[in-house]
Amino acid sequence: MNAPRAWQRMLSGRRLDLLDPAPGDIAIADIAHGLARVARWNGQTAGPHVFSVAQHSLLVEAIGAGLTPGLAPAQRLELLLHDAPEYVIGDLISPFKAAIGDSYKAVERRLLAAIRARFGLPEPKPTVTGLIKRADGLAAHWEAVRLAGFGPDEAAAIFGAPEPLPEGAEPLLVPWPAEVAQARFRARFDALAHALPEA
Numbered sequence: 001m002n003a004p005r006a007w008q009r010m011l012s013g014r015r016l017d018l019l020d021p022a023p024g025d026i027a028i029a030d031i032a033h034g035l036a037r038v039a040r041w042n043g044q045t046a047g048p049h050v051f052s053v054a055q056h057s058l059l060v061e062a063i064g065a066g067l068t069p070g071l072a073p074a075q076r077l078e079l080l081l082h083d084a085p086e087y088v089i090g091d092l093i094s095p096f097k098a099a100i101g102d103s104y105k106a107v108e109r110r111l112l113a114a115i116r117a118r119f120g121l122p123e124p125k126p127t128v129t130g131l132i133k134r135a136d137g138l139a140a141h142w143e144a145v146r147l148a149g150f151g152p153d154e155a156a157a158i159f160g161a162p163e164p165l166p167e168g169a170e171p172l173l174v175p176w177p178a179e180v181a182q183a184r185f186r187a188r189f190d191a192l193a194h195a196l197p198e199a
Contacts, residue, residue, distance in 0.1 A: 006020075011033060014030065034086075039091070040143060045143075047147070051147050057185060058184060063138050066169060080188060147175070
């Protein structure tokens with residue numbers, strides 16, 4: 001009996017094994033394309049366009065940079081790519097992730113490790129991991145209130161007390177068409193990757 005298929009064909013022609021992802025099978029074009037078409041909040045957001053994971057990633061990077069000025073390009077790439085595995089496994093809402101448990105998180109961790117290896121990023125230090133969590137939580141709070149129908153008190157109870165958005169982050173809460181999100185995510189990745197020190 002054949003084992004169930006565990007790979008996905010990408011538009012670039014690559015075949016990515018979800019259970020054993022190889023860095024060579026990962027391409028930024030596939031990530032940008034996929035994330036721009038994955039909806040945050042299961043698509044339950046206001047406006048004519050979904051709020052994509054690509055746009056959320058740009059928001060988290062902008063928030064993180066505002067909270068901690070002077071971040072190195074590699075640290076900003078960590079912020080930008082924090083949800084990159086979702087280009088192939090989708091964005092499950094937090095209650096569903098909790099119900100599934102560690103099986104989902106294990107796949108997500110393997111994918112993120114392969115993505116880091118593909119782009120030459122080391123395992124982030126705890127300070128960067130903490131910053132990602134803080135910026136992601138702040139993004140989730142404001143997305144919940146502005147886009148997903150949560151009241152301020154409800155959002156604060158779930159995501160923590162809000163902090164003001166850093167300068168420049170506010171426009172990132174207006175959902176874009178998929179092609180715009182894809183192009184802007186890719187452009188930001190390219191700018192940060194180009195700024196990385198040569199190995």
